[in-house]
Amino acid sequence: MFYRLSGTYHTSYQADRKLWKIPTDRRLVIALLVLALLAPLYVSPLYLGSYVLPWVIWSAAALSLTLLMGLAGQLHFGFAAVMAIGAYASIHLVRAGVPFELALLLSGLIAAVIGAVFGGAALRVKGLYLVMATLAMQYLVDWVVVNIPAISGGAHATLRTPAVSFLFMPIDSLASRYWLALGWAVLLTVFFMNVKRTSFGRALVAIRDKDFAAAVIGVDPFKTKLMAFFTSSFMGGVTGAILAFCFYRAVTPEQFGFNVSIQLVAMVLVGGLGSVIGSWLGAGFVLLAPIFLTNIISALAASGWVPVSQNFLSHLPLMIYGAMIIGFLLLEPLGLAKIYDNIRKYFLVWPFRHARS
Amino acid sequence: MTFLRKLALTTALVAGLSAPVAAEDVKFGLLQDFTAVYTFVTGQYNQGQQDYLALANAEGTLGEGNTVTAIVRDTGNQPQRGIEAYNRAKEEGAILFDFLSTPVSAAILDQAQADKNVVITPAHGRGDASDGTVFPYVFPMMATYWAQAAALIEHMKNTGGLEGKKIAIVHIDSPFGREPGPILQALSEQEGFEFQAFPYASPGNEQSAAWSEVRRYRPDYVLIWGAGGGQAVSVRTAIQNGIAPEQIHSVIWLAETDAANVGPQMKGVKRFEATAAGTDHPIIQRIQEKVIDAGKGSGEAANVGNSYYNLGVATMAVAVEAARLGLETGQPLTGETLKAGFEKIAGYDAEGLMPPVTYTAEDHQGGGAGRVSEWDGEKWVPVSEWHAAYPDLIRQVIEKSAADYKAGH
Numbered sequence: 001m002f003y004r005l006s007g008t009y010h011t012s013y014q015a016d017r018k019l020w021k022i023p024t025d026r027r028l029v030i031a032l033l034v035l036a037l038l039a040p041l042y043v044s045p046l047y048l049g050s051y052v053l054p055w056v057i058w059s060a061a062a063l064s065l066t067l068l069m070g071l072a073g074q075l076h077f078g079f080a081a082v083m084a085i086g087a088y089a090s091i092h093l094v095r096a097g098v099p100f101e102l103a104l105l106l107s108g109l110i111a112a113v114i115g116a117v118f119g120g121a122a123l124r125v126k127g128l129y130l131v132m133a134t135l136a137m138q139y140l141v142d143w144v145v146v147n148i149p150a151i152s153g154g155a156h157a158t159l160r161t162p163a164v165s166f167l168f169m170p171i172d173s174l175a176s177r178y179w180l181a182l183g184w185a186v187l188l189t190v191f192f193m194n195v196k197r198t199s200f201g202r203a204l205v206a207i208r209d210k211d212f213a214a215a216v217i218g219v220d221p222f223k224t225k226l227m228a229f230f231t232s233s234f235m236g237g238v239t240g241a242i243l244a245f246c247f248y249r250a251v252t253p254e255q256f257g258f259n260v261s262i263q264l265v266a267m268v269l270v271g272g273l274g275s276v277i278g279s280w281l282g283a284g285f286v287l288l289a290p291i292f293l294t295n296i297i298s299a300l301a302a303s304g305w306v307p308v309s310q311n312f313l314s315h316l317p318l319m320i321y322g323a324m325i326i327g328f329l330l331l332e333p334l335g336l337a338k339i340y341d342n343i344r345k346y347f348l349v350w351p352f353r354h355a356r357s
Numbered sequence: 358m359t360f361l362r363k364l365a366l367t368t369a370l371v372a373g374l375s376a377p378v379a380a381e382d383v384k385f386g387l388l389q390d391f392t393a394v395y396t397f398v399t400g401q402y403n404q405g406q407q408d409y410l411a412l413a414n415a416e417g418t419l420g421e422g423n424t425v426t427a428i429v430r431d432t433g434n435q436p437q438r439g440i441e442a443y444n445r446a447k448e449e450g451a452i453l454f455d456f457l458s459t460p461v462s463a464a465i466l467d468q469a470q471a472d473k474n475v476v477i478t479p480a481h482g483r484g485d486a487s488d489g490t491v492f493p494y495v496f497p498m499m500a501t502y503w504a505q506a507a508a509l510i511e512h513m514k515n516t517g518g519l520e521g522k523k524i525a526i527v528h529i530d531s532p533f534g535r536e537p538g539p540i541l542q543a544l545s546e547q548e549g550f551e552f553q554a555f556p557y558a559s560p561g562n563e564q565s566a567a568w569s570e571v572r573r574y575r576p577d578y579v580l581i582w583g584a585g586g587g588q589a590v591s592v593r594t595a596i597q598n599g600i601a602p603e604q605i606h607s608v609i610w611l612a613e614t615d616a617a618n619v620g621p622q623m624k625g626v627k628r629f630e631a632t633a634a635g636t637d638h639p640i641i642q643r644i645q646e647k648v649i650d651a652g653k654g655s656g657e658a659a660n661v662g663n664s665y666y667n668l669g670v671a672t673m674a675v676a677v678e679a680a681r682l683g684l685e686t687g688q689p690l691t692g693e694t695l696k697a698g699f700e701k702i703a704g705y706d707a708e709g710l711m712p713p714v715t716y717t718a719e720d721h722q723g724g725g726a727g728r729v730s731e732w733d734g735e736k737w738v739p740v741s742e743w744h745a746a747y748p749d750l751i752r753q754v755i756e757k758s759a760a761d762y763k764a765g766h
Contacts (some may be wrong), residue, residue, distance in 0.1 A: 046448055050441035146531060156483045156758075157532035158463045248436060250467055253532075254460035255436055259393075291441050294431055309656055310407070311400050314431035315392030 003348050019193055021350075022174035036182055037198060040175035051288060053178050057243050058287050060185040062267040062279035063192050064235035069265070070227035071201060072343075073208025074122050077131045078138030079236055079264045084256035085111040086237030087244035088151055091159055092253060100171070104241050111237020112230045114141075119229025123222060126211075138258050145253045159251045161244055169285035177246040184242050188235055192276050202211040204228055238284025263287075265288060270325060272335025289324065380422030383680050383690055385673075386446035386454040388461070390550065393434035395458055396587035398610065398665045402457065404430065404656035405669025409640070411648045411655070413677045420684060425677060432456065435622050436464035447472060452692045453676055457481065459533060462750070470494050473692040475679075480505075480609050480631055484536065485758035487722035489700075492759070494692065496699055496721045498675055498714070499631040502608065502724035504751050506537035506580070508629055509606045510544050511746035512729040513578050519548040525571045527564070527591060528582035530556040537582055537608075543750055560599045561587025564594045572598040584610040589618035592626055602626045606729070608655045612664040616732050631727045632671040632711045634737045636662035639708040640670060666738065667710060674707040675699075675714065675723075712743035725751055 003024045010016040020026040039052055065079045088129045090107035094100055145152050153159030164171050166180050195201040206214035211221045244251045263286055271282020294317045301313055313319035333336045360680055389399045400451060414424050428446045432439040439461030443454060453475045456462045462482050468474045470493065477496045484501035486492040500508065513519060526541060528534030534556060541552050542707040553574055557567040561583050571579065579600055581591040588611050595605055602625035619626075636645065641662055649658050660666050683690050683698025683726055690698075699716050702723075706713040714723030726745040730737040745751075 046444045050437075050444045054437050054440075110628075152532070156463070156485070156762075158466075158483070160467065248464055250463055252436075252460050252463045254434075255464070259435075286436065289440055290433065294438075297447070298430060310403060310429060311391060311656070317431070318392055355582075 002350070014235030017197075019190075019225055033186070037179075037291075039182075040178055045174055048178060049174050051291075053174070053181060054247055055284050056178070056181045056185045057239065057247055057286055058264075058267065058283040059280045060181070060188050060237060060239045060242065061264055062271060062283045063188045063276065064239055065264050066231050066268045066271075066274055066279050067192060067195065067204075068228055068236065069234035069268055071196070071208065072204040072225065072232075074119070074225065074228060075131050076129065076134045076232075077265060078118070078134040078136075078141070078258075078261055080153065080256040080258070080260035081138045081141035082111050082115045082233045082236040083243060083260075084145060084253070085114055085238030087251050087256065088145065088159070089237070090241035091161055091244060092151070094162050094164055100166055100245075104238055107241045107291030108234040108238040111240065112234035115233025115236070116226050116230040119233070120227060122189070122229065124223050135258075142253060143256065145256075153251070157252055161249050161251070162203030164245060171245060181242050181246045183239065188239075189276055189280075191235075192279075202222075207292055264324070270328060275335065275337035277340055278335050281340065285328075285336060288320050292318055293320050359646065360743075362647070376557040381419075381690055382450075382683065383419065383423065383425040383684075384446070384449060385425065385427050385676060386430075386450040386451035388430045388432050388439060388442040388454060389457040390434040390461070390492060391431040394433060394585070397613075397614070398668075399457055400656065401660045401663050401665040402669035402672075404654075404660055405666035406455070406673045407655035408644050408648050408661070408666075409673040411653050412640070412644050413673070415647045415651075415653075416643075416665045417678055423684060425680065432458060432461050434458050436460050439464055440468075443468070445634065447474065452690065452695050453680075455479070455672065456685060466492075466495065471695075474686050475675060475692055475695050477672060480668065483758075483762075485755050485762055487720060487725075487755045488759035489716075489718050490759075491763050492721065494696055496716065496723075497616065498716075498721070498723055499607075499711070500511070500609075500629070500725045500727040500745075501722055501751070501755075502533070502536040502539050503746065503754055504722065505608055505629040505631075505727065506540040507544070507751055508727050509580060509729065510541070510548070510629075511605065512627070512741055514548060515741070517577070519550040522550045522577040523574065524550055524552040524578045524580060525555055525574055525576035526552060526580040526582060527555045527557065527571060527595075528580075529559055529561050529565055529584070529587055531559055532631040533584070534582050537580065539754055540750070541580075543754070544747070547750075554669070557583075557587075559587075560585065561590055564590050568594040568600075569596045571595070571600070576600075578606070579605050579612075581605060581607045584607070586618075589615040592619045593689050598620050609668075609727075613736075621734065623732050625731060627731045627740065629727055630664065630730050630737065630739075632664075632667045632707075633709070633739070634664040634667055634730070636661065638667075638710045640674060640710055641667065644670070669690060671707050671711045674710065675702065675705065678702055678705050678707075720752075722755070724748070 003022055020029055040048060043052060061083060065076060066076050068076050086107045089110045090103045093103035093106055108263045118137040122130050125133060156258055171175055171180055206219050207221055207224050215221050248255060267282040267286045271286055272278030295315050297313060387403060389403055391399050410425050410427050413419065419425060428449060428451050430442045432442050439456060444463050454469060454478050459481060462478055473494060475496060477498050479499045482497060484503045486495040487497050487501055526537060546553055555571050556565045557564040579595060583591055592605060596602060602622060605626045607628040609629050609631060616623045645661060648654055649661060654714050679695055679698035679702055680690060682701040683694040688694050700718055703715045704713045711725035716723050724745050725748060726743050728739050728743050729741045730739045
């Protein structure tokens with residue numbers, strides 16, 4: 001009924017190669033995009049600044065990480081460090097007089113180069129051993145940032161972002177910061193969907209599934225793995241810069257600590273490895289669920305429904321949150337993206353029962 | 358009797374209704390970290406804050422009909438959650454914020470300044486925020502880490518002299534751990550002692566590497582600069598390495614819990630304190646009587662009088678005093694009038710719970726006084742008087758750092 005799939009057949013290669021093959025999907029995406037673009041007009045500053053904006057930026061971060069973890073199958077537990085490199089590089093570049101647009105690109109490049117150097121470990125080790133190597137990157141970058149005052153910004157290790165403009169639009173008001181972040185996240189989304197259809201994307205998937213089998217069919221594991229780290233770190237570095245300039249506007253080392261890396265991994269896993277919509281849903285869940293839960297529980301406590309101590313009150317949302325993650329993963333190990341996919345498939349042929357996929 | 362009481366009540370009601378100034382509910386946002394890094398202090402600290410606000414409401418400290426409400430939320434020490442909590446509390450009308458978290462405070466400082474909301478950073482946060490000309494809406498309100506370091510050094514000077522002595526500073530490897538560095542540098546030249554820093558990795562559950570270095574250095578005094586579980590580890594490892602408890606001087610974050618974790622060896626360890634510990638103070642006694650005994654306490658009654666509990670009480674005592682002075686002008690209380698209220702506070706000492714503080718438009722630290730106390734096996738006993746150590750030097754460091762901050766934007 002919603003999708004009206006019967007009657008939509010692809011009669012040309014062009015139609016079959018579209019990003020969104022089903023007209024309803026296309027219309028849905030356009031409607032969401034328009035809604036997202038107009039968000040500053042109808043979303044209150046509280047929700048735009050504290051919910052939508054961080055969600056958009058963390059979705060971009062999750063997309064960057066899922067390229068590496070989902071498509072190429074290389075585990076990375078130090079991705080916050082990659083973002084830190086981008087954030088600090090962009091601020092120092094802008095302070096040195098580089099235009100913001102160029103600084104964004106350069107900070108991405110710096111993060112990509114450093115990320116690819118550490119990614120070199122992936123040429124030798126896999127799985128848990130690679131996790132250890134990327135953890136080393138997290139701690140090394142943390143240590144360098146904290147211990148070099150020229151990077152961290154002096155005694156209090158707080159670095160404020162200078163005033164900048166992007167393509168003549170001053171990045172100052174909440175709306176402009178949101179639009180810039182949204183633009184980057186949309187760009188990454190479109191890029192990710194297209195990467196999956198290129199020879200590079202197929203090479204990544206081949207490496208993920210079995211790297212020496214990929215080598216046998218002519219995919220160079222050395223080059224492909226380094227490219228995966230380079231691309232993903234570039235995306236992560238620019239996202240870090242966007243996070244610094246559009247959201248925090250004052251950068252401290254704690255914003256890119258180990259726990260943030262774990263949060264990013266959680267976003268990718270809860271959302272669904274290698275999935276675009278999963279990155280958005282996962283980022284939204286991991287980022288916003290604790291906030292919503294805290295507010296709901298506090299409201300219940302204020303009205304006398306949960307008569308408990310402040311300490312327990314603060315831990316209650318975390319317990320529910322943990323239970324929700326376990327629950328979702330038990331219900332659907334492939335993540336939120338798969339849950340969405342199941343619902344979509346059900347409605348594809350609704351009111352009939354069997355989906356063609 | 359009943360009739361009389363009814364009559365009195367009705368008269369009071371009518372009087373209340375016809376009063377020219379509408380009753381105001383002042384809201385404070387206590388958006389702290391209950392679940393991640395600062396758990397060692399937040400529970401007791403926040404309990405003290407909430408209990409003092411309950412006492413202020415019970416006693417009508419803010420004047421007729423006015424009340425003060427706390428908005429309490431957990432931020433988990435995550436800046437993005439802090440930003441959400443701040444924006445929400447701001448919409449609910451909060452005009453004073455206490456985050457008790459360095460990363461969250463840092464992320465919100467600029468926004469709060471732009472919104473003209475008061476942020477208090479008692480005993481934590483940026484030291485240079487004491488410069489009210491650069492940070493008009495931030496109040497460190499008590500001795501900053503710099504003033505704490507100076508107070509401890511001065512105590513060493515008064516008890517055993519400093520000329521030619523060696524001080525080891527054993528600190529957590531973070532910006533917080535490095536805070537006393539500039540003060541030690543400046544004072545070592547002035548007082549003729551030498552010092553060396555021995556960092557240990559965060560969170561400090563394992564420090565033996567640092568302390569065996571300290572042992573080789575043979576210090577006369579030891580400064581420990583950490584927080585939470587790492588503090589008890591510091592004291593224990595120090596004693597294992599042959600350092601006498603009397604030589605150990607700690608930053609403000611050393612409390613009854615740490616003493617319980619270290620055990621009887623702890624006797625003789627000294628720490629800086631910005632507020633008195635124990636229940637032997639008029640405000641704490643009244644809290645016990647009117648809040649705890651009345652069943653309105655916000656947590657375990659056993660915590661009342663603990664160091665961090667009393668610290669929380671003192672912060673809210675000062676904040677409520679500022680609100681009272683702000684309301685006295687007859688204007689509705691906003692961030693701006695609350696700031697003005699703070700700057701009217703002169704010589705306020707929360708009935709002896711803390712050293713007298715005076716805030717001015719320039720000095721938001723309130724003088725930076727404190728004292729040193731020693732663990733006697735059961736409780737903290739003060740071993741010096743309330744006063745500010747090396748105030749001119751501290752002021753210089755504050756102004757220099759604040760100027761750097763201003764230039765960096």
